[in-house]
Amino acid sequence: EIVMTQSPVTLSVSPGERATLSCRASQYVGSNLAWYQQKPGQAPRLLIYGASIRATDIPARFSGSGSGTEFTLTISILLSEDFALYYCQQYNNWLFTFGPGTKVDIK
Amino acid sequence: EVQLVESGGRLVRPGGSLRLSCGASGFTFDDFPMSWVRQAPGKGLEWVAGINWNGVSTYYVDSVKGRFTISRDNAKNSLYLEMNSLRAEDTALYYCARDKSLGWFDAWGRGTLVTVSS
Numbered sequence: 001e002i003v004m005t006q007s008p009v010t011l012s013v014s015p016g017e018r019a020t021l022s023c024r025a026s027q028y029v030g031s032n033l034a035w036y037q038q039k040p041g042q043a044p045r046l047l048i049y050g051a052s053i054r055a056t057d058i059p060a061r062f063s064g065s066g067s068g069t070e071f072t073l074t075i076s077i078l079l080s081e082d083f084a085l086y087y088c089q090q091y092n093n094w095l096f097t098f099g100p101g102t103k104v105d106i107k
Numbered sequence: 108e109v110q111l112v113e114s115g116g117r118l119v120r121p122g123g124s125l126r127l128s129c130g131a132s133g134f135t136f137d138d139f140p141m142s143w144v145r146q147a148p149g150k151g152l153e154w155v156a157g158i159n160w161n162g163v164s165t166y167y168v169d170s171v172k173g174r175f176t177i178s179r180d181n182a183k184n185s186l187y188l189e190m191n192s193l194r195a196e197d198t199a200l201y202y203c204a205r206d207k208s209l210g211w212f213d214a215w216g217r218g219t220l221v222t223v224s225s
Contacts, residue, residue, distance in 0.1 A: 032209075034210075034212070036212075043217055043218060046211065049208075049213075050211075051154050055213060056213075067180060083151070089154075089210075092210075094166040095168065096142070098151060
C-alpha cells in the first residue's frame with residue numbers, strides 16, 4: 001500500500017496571502033496525484049489531477065506541482081471560500097489512497 | 108448536470124449486513140469506472156472499493172476484502188455496495204464517486220451514513 005502524508009496538519013493563513021501545502025507518497029506515483037477540497041458538511045471537490053492539471057471550473061489561483069513522491073498545492077491568493085480541508089490522493093494503481101489532510105484556517 | 112445520489116445507510120448491529128445504492132444521472136454511466144469512498148466521523152477519506160465500466164473487474168481495500176462486494180447495473184445507471192459482517196470501524200459516511208480516468212474522482216454524491224453499533 002502506498003502511504004500518503006501531508007504537511008502541515010494545520011496551516012493558518014490570512015486572506016490575501018499565499019498557502020503552500022505539501023504531500024508525499026511512500027512510493028513512486030509519477031504524476032498520478034489528485035488534490036481535493038472539502039468544506040464542512042460537503043462532499044470533496046476535485047481541484048487538481050495529473051499532479052498539475054486544474055479540474056473544470058477551478059480558479060487559476062489553485063496550482064499543483066511535483067512528480068514522483070513529492071507534490072505541492074499552492075493557493076496563490078487566499079479568499080474566504082478557500083478556508084477548508086485539502087486532501088491529496090494517489091492513483092498509481094487500483095489501491096487508491098488519500099493523505100490525512102491539511103486544514104487551512106484563518107489566521 | 109452530473110448527479111450521484113446514495114441511499115441505504117442506516118444503523119445496523121455488528122455482524123449485520125447492508126446494501127448501499129447509488130443512482131447516477133446526467134452522464135453516460137457505463138463510460139466510467141466507479142468507486143465507493145468512506146469518511147468516518149471527524150476523519151479523513153478512505154477509498155473502499157472500485158469497479159470498472161462493465162463490472163468485470165473489482166478492487167477493494169484490504170480491510171473490507173471478503174466482506175464487501177461492489178457491483179453495478181448499467182441498465183439501471185446504478186452502483187451498489189453489499190456490506191456483510193459489519194464492524195464498528197465500518198461506521199462512516201459512504202460516498203459514491205465517478206472515476207474520470209483511472210483513479211481521480213470528478214463527481215461525488217452527498218453520501219449515505221452507515222452506523223454500526225449495538
